[in-house]
Amino acid sequence: MSKHIDNDTLKQALSVYFISGTTNVNRPLPNVLTEAISGGITLFQFREKGSGCLTNKAKRDMAEKLFQVCKDHQIGFIINDDVELAIAMNADGIHIGQKDAGASITRKMIGENMILGVSVHTIEEAKQAVADGADYLGVGPIFQTNSKQDAEEVCGPERIMDMRKSGINLPIVAIGGITVEKTPEIKRAGADGVSIISAIASAPSPSYAANQFKEIMKD
Ligand SMILES: Cc1ncc(COP(=O)(O)OP(=O)(O)O)c(N)n1
Numbered sequence: 001m002s003k004h005i006d007n008d009t010l011k012q013a014l015s016v017y018f019i020s021g022t023t024n025v026n027r028p029l030p031n032v033l034t035e036a037i038s039g040g041i042t043l044f045q046f047r048e049k050g051s052g053c054l055t056n057k058a059k060r061d062m063a064e065k066l067f068q069v070c071k072d073h074q075i076g077f078i079i080n081d082d083v084e085l086a087i088a089m090n091a092d093g094i095h096i097g098q099k100d101a102g103a104s105i106t107r108k109m110i111g112e113n114m115i116l117g118v119s120v121h122t123i124e125e126a127k128q129a130v131a132d133g134a135d136y137l138g139v140g141p142i143f144q145t146n147s148k149q150d151a152e153e154v155c156g157p158e159r160i161m162d163m164r165k166s167g168i169n170l171p172i173v174a175i176g177g178i179t180v181e182k183t184p185e186i187k188r189a190g191a192d193g194v195s196i197i198s199a200i201a202s203a204p205s206p207s208y209a210a211n212q213f214k215e216i217m218k219d
């Protein structure tokens with residue numbers, strides 16, 4: 001997958017976007033990812049951060065394993081925060097937030113042929129990310145989340161509606177506290193996809209959970 005996919009294909013790829021690191025799961029992450037893929041996730045982000053996370057070679061080795069799982073199933077592989085690792089691995093994309101390297105610098109570093117996702121919380125940040133060359137926006141936290149200690153204030157699905165009304169046409173994924181039950185209202189608000197950590201990573205069956213999201217997001 002690369003940035004040269006058309007907008008509809010990118011939106012499709014963002015529809016069920018699973019995010020995880022090794023600390024979000026209590027079994028080997030490659031197994032959980034494989035199950036989530038079998039259920040129908042459409043994109044994966046490796047987000048290895050927080051207490052007890054892998055670093056250096058162990059992180060890179062895990063990233064390589066996960067990338068191979070994604071390649072085997074034609075699923076795009078995005079790396080969170082670590083631009084150098086994304087470039088070194090030739091990952092499909094990188095996701096950065098407002099506290100990470102700036103979007104326009106990151107775009108220069110990765111070139112045109114890698115997907116750039118940017119986290120935004122306000123319409124102003126969204127407009128700036130578009131100007132800086134983002135390919136998609138992650139908007140959140142839509143609901144309360146336990147998976148990110150430094151999350152901003154909850155903004156609700158209305159924030160996505162407001163962004164659409166203000167003319168933001170870039171693909172948008174909703175993030176933060178997303179559950180199967182809440183997915184229909186997120187879709188109605190104008191999101192192209194849902195980004196999920198715990199509702200898939202901590203599910204008794206990641207495959208079943210992923211499939212429920214897929215059924216709601218299809219069409
Ligand atoms: C799809 C998606 N949206 C938002 C985020 C959050 O990024 P950021 O604000 O940089 O926070 P961290 O994930 O780095 O803690 C994301 N990772 N993915």
Ligand SMILES: Cc1nc(C(=O)O)sc1CCOP(=O)(O)O
Pocket residue numbers: 119138139140141142144145146147148151152175176177178195196197198199
């Ligand atoms: C990684 C992340 N970013 C957020 C943001 O608001 O930008 S919320 C979040 C955590 C999402 O995890 P869960 O699906 O378990 O709530």
Ligand SMILES: [Mg+2]
Pocket residue numbers: 080081095096097100
């Ligand atoms: Mg970040």
